[in-house]
Amino acid sequence: MLNFEYYCPTRVVFGKGAVARLPELIDKSQKILMIYGGGSIKKNGVYDQVKKALAGCDVLEFSGIEPNPKYETCMKAVDLIKKEKVDFLLAVGGGSVLDGTKFIAAAAKYEGNDPYDILTKGLAVKDAMPLGDVITLPATGSEMNFNAVISRLSTNEKLAFASEKVYPRFSIIDPCVTFSLPEKQTINGIVDTFVHTMELYCTYDVDTPLQDFWALGVLKTLIQEAPKVLKDPNDYNARANIFWCATCGLNYWMALGSVQDWATHGIGHELTAFYGIDHGQSLAVVLPRLLKNQKKVKQEKLAKMAREVFGVQSDDESVAADEAIEKTEAFFNSIGMKTKLSDYGINAGEAAEKIRARFAGRKTKLGEHEAIDADVSFDIVSAC
Amino acid sequence: MLNFEYYCPTRVVFGKGAVARLPELIDKSQKILMIYGGGSIKKNGVYDQVKKALAGCDVLEFSGIEPNPKYETCMKAVDLIKKEKVDFLLAVGGGSVLDGTKFIAAAAKYEGNDPYDILTKGLAVKDAMPLGDVITLPATGSEMNFNAVISRLSTNEKLAFASEKVYPRFSIIDPCVTFSLPEKQTINGIVDTFVHTMELYCTYDVDTPLQDFWALGVLKTLIQEAPKVLKDPNDYNARANIFWCATCGLNYWMALGSVQDWATHGIGHELTAFYGIDHGQSLAVVLPRLLKNQKKVKQEKLAKMAREVFGVQSDDESVAADEAIEKTEAFFNSIGMKTKLSDYGINAGEAAEKIRARFAGRKTKLGEHEAIDADVSFDIVSAC
Numbered sequence: 160m161l162n163f164e165y166y167c168p169t170r171v172v173f174g175k176g177a178v179a180r181l182p183e184l185i186d187k188s189q190k191i192l193m194i195y196g197g198g199s200i201k202k203n204g205v206y207d208q209v210k211k212a213l214a215g216c217d218v219l220e221f222s223g224i225e226p227n228p229k230y231e232t233c234m235k236a237v238d239l240i241k242k243e244k245v246d247f248l249l250a251v252g253g254g255s256v257l258d259g260t261k262f263i264a265a266a267a268k269y270e271g272n273d274p275y276d277i278l279t280k281g282l283a284v285k286d287a288m289p290l291g292d293v294i295t296l297p298a299t300g301s302e303m304n305f306n307a308v309i310s311r312l313s314t315n316e317k318l319a320f321a322s323e324k325v326y327p328r329f330s331i332i333d334p335c336v337t338f339s340l341p342e343k344q345t346i347n348g349i350v351d352t353f354v355h356t357m358e359l360y361c362t363y364d365v366d367t368p369l370q371d372f373w374a375l376g377v378l379k380t381l382i383q384e385a386p387k388v389l390k391d392p393n394d395y396n397a398r399a400n401i402f403w404c405a406t407c408g409l410n411y412w413m414a415l416g417s418v419q420d421w422a423t424h425g426i427g428h429e430l431t432a433f434y435g436i437d438h439g440q441s442l443a444v445v446l447p448r449l450l451k452n453q454k455k456v457k458q459e460k461l462a463k464m465a466r467e468v469f470g471v472q473s474d475d476e477s478v479a480a481d482e483a484i485e486k487t488e489a490f491f492n493s494i495g496m497k498t499k500l501s502d503y504g505i506n507a508g509e510a511a512e513k514i515r516a517r518f519a520g521r522k523t524k525l526g527e528h529e530a531i532d533a534d535v536s537f538d539i540v541s542a543c
Numbered sequence: 544m545l546n547f548e549y550y551c552p553t554r555v556v557f558g559k560g561a562v563a564r565l566p567e568l569i570d571k572s573q574k575i576l577m578i579y580g581g582g583s584i585k586k587n588g589v590y591d592q593v594k595k596a597l598a599g600c601d602v603l604e605f606s607g608i609e610p611n612p613k614y615e616t617c618m619k620a621v622d623l624i625k626k627e628k629v630d631f632l633l634a635v636g637g638g639s640v641l642d643g644t645k646f647i648a649a650a651a652k653y654e655g656n657d658p659y660d661i662l663t664k665g666l667a668v669k670d671a672m673p674l675g676d677v678i679t680l681p682a683t684g685s686e687m688n689f690n691a692v693i694s695r696l697s698t699n700e701k702l703a704f705a706s707e708k709v710y711p712r713f714s715i716i717d718p719c720v721t722f723s724l725p726e727k728q729t730i731n732g733i734v735d736t737f738v739h740t741m742e743l744y745c746t747y748d749v750d751t752p753l754q755d756f757w758a759l760g761v762l763k764t765l766i767q768e769a770p771k772v773l774k775d776p777n778d779y780n781a782r783a784n785i786f787w788c789a790t791c792g793l794n795y796w797m798a799l800g801s802v803q804d805w806a807t808h809g810i811g812h813e814l815t816a817f818y819g820i821d822h823g824q825s826l827a828v829v830l831p832r833l834l835k836n837q838k839k840v841k842q843e844k845l846a847k848m849a850r851e852v853f854g855v856q857s858d859d860e861s862v863a864a865d866e867a868i869e870k871t872e873a874f875f876n877s878i879g880m881k882t883k884l885s886d887y888g889i890n891a892g893e894a895a896e897k898i899r900a901r902f903a904g905r906k907t908k909l910g911e912h913e914a915i916d917a918d919v920s921f922d923i924v925s926a927c
Contacts, residue, residue, distance in 0.1 A: 162560075170548065366780040373760055376752075376753055400751070403544070416558070416783070
């Protein structure tokens with residue numbers, strides 16, 4: 160096991176009716192900015208629940224945070240915060256709204272000239288506004304970590320930052336709000352959680368059996384619960400189990416003291432950037448081919464996964480590893496997620512060329528061994 | 544899944560050489576009281592590591608916290624804190640030292656007449672001194688929770704309290720400090736962790752598969768790693784895995800949204816009180832008989848455990864549950880832990896009578912269904 164440090168001061172309030180707990184979690188004398196997205200919270204009832212819980216409080220609203228939140232939009236919120244002297248930020252929505260709010264919290268307190276430096280220069284965030292969230296989408300895990308990904312329209316860049324200062328003070332999770340999710344978003348979230356878990360688990364082994372059992376437990380739970388929510392979107396326990404998998408998929412409990420990969424995300428982001436396919440779709444396409452390409456270095460964990468998750472009996476490590484990859488793709492397909500670029504009308508050879516060119520220009524090296532360069536990425540995407 | 548709330552602001556610093564991180568974690572301008580036990584930290588080198596890390600700081604010492612920390616001893620520390628105007632408490636030792644320090648932290652800020660009321664009256668702790676710890680024993684999990692158990696000599700009582708105010712600000716875990724543990728303490732700690740996990744896992748099912756996989760992962764890791772540390776006490780990874788199991792055994796990650804038992808501890812505490820056997824020994828004696836006695840209500844989780852942990856193939860729930868119980872006792876025996884009262888020179892019938900009398904007087908009802916009363920406890924202990 161590698162040395163590690165773990166710290167997460169977020170209070171998680173999970174369950175039916177959790178939004179009604181808001182008044183206990185927030186200082187009601189503060190001026191609150193409620194930040195949300197395109198208005199889905201008005202359809203699923205969360206907007207009304209929040210407004211009711213905060214009745215009598217001084218609440219401003221800022222809407223319009225996009226999927227893949229934009230720097231330009233976030234900066235409009237920063238202007239509003241400064242003008243209105245807001246004290247507390249309340250993100251209400253999915254991971255994009257929360258990621259945007261994390262950046263807004265840091266940018267509003269940034270003392271340099273250009274808050275974009277937080278993203279490009281990797282500067283340590285010295286201070287940030289306090290924030291909390293009502294998270295409505297099981298996918299990114301942003302509700303229990305200190306990361307955020309922000310895109311800039313003017314430069315076509317997608318950049319991440321991380322700071323303990325932007326941990327949510329609280330995260331409210333009511334699985335009931337996911338009953339009304341479009342099926343496509345439910346499926347995307349399940350695949351996103353599955354792939355987060357693989358990025359954290361499926362690397363070379365540094366002897367962390369407990370963390371591995373936890374990661375494999377997330378995979379087993381997803382495989383067991385996914386058909387239930389697809390059959391009955393109002394199955395509370397299945398929705399709760401999937402939401403808790405999503406949160407635990409990226410709160411790093413399964414990754415403490417071990418090694419991380421993130422190459423599937425690295426390549427997937429480019430497919431989204433070039434062709435506009437959903438994040439979850441891009442991951443479902445890339446993961447099986449990346450695992451196949453990197454099988455040699457990931458064989459031990461893949462074989463363990465095959466036995467623990469899929470009940471594979473083979474004693475042959477290579478055979479078991481192949482089965483893990485095949486059964487992963489079969490699981491994605493079984494829940495209605497397509498796993499080939501051609502399914503999305505994309506020519507794999509062309510996509511592979513574009514990504515090779517971009518990665519070569521950036522001298523990109525992905526993966527836990529930094530072994531996935533432009534040429535290896537070309538091979539992986541060609542097979543997608 | 545039941546509704547739940549989770550909050551733990553403790554910063555965990557885990558790994559080789561972690562004690563050297565102390566100066567980053569502590570405000571060096573503060574007056575620090577280093578609290579420890581009977582001096583084992585002077586033998587295993589931790590005392591010297593801490594003193595070196597805090598060189599130049601204003602550090603007082605308070606030693607002599609006992610196993611099963613005593614109220615009377617803790618109150619002496621409170622007197623010293625008030626006299627010397629101490630700012631920060633640093634617990635260095637095992638769970639007893641840390642539990643004692645948690646109580647000291649609350650008692651030093653208690654504004655009522657008698658801090659013992661914190662334990663007897665279940666009063667909410669309104670304030671507590673800040674504390675951190677260097678934890679040296681993998682067993683109680685106190686390093687990542689807000690609980691403490693304190694005994695009072697004058698009344699022969701053993702009482703618990705819990706408060707978010709006494710969460711450690713940080714917990715430093717260096718598995719190397721456990722290389723020199725006496726084998727008996729290593730074994731006691733493994734059994735303690737195993738039984739904590741069973742208290743949290745082995746109840747009636749409220750549909751929390753992820754939490755269950757995590758609990759079963761702790762059990763599997765303990766079973767896999769225990770023989771390694773007994774064979775080679777200096778096996779770093781095995782020591783690290785067992786320590787992390789102990790911490791996760793009672794940080795409640797595996798219990799969020801599920802039901803807890805604690806009857807094995809309830810009965811075990813009495814065996815320790817009457818006969819002075821170790822906490823771990825008492826648990827190893829009680830657990831198999833309690834599971835047998837409560838098999839009907841715990842059968843589902845026991846059968847799941849049999850299949851996941853012990854690879855039992857039987858489709859018969861009852862047969863599988865029996866195998867889980869037998870294999871648990873066999874595991875305890877395999878690491879040198881005796882599991883019968885007669886092994887400790889105790890007459891089971893006499894012990895059962897004593898415990899029945901005590902529980903009848905207190906109207907005790909233990910377990911997740913509050914179904915284990917004085918008479919059921921008599922049956923369980925008679926079979927021990």
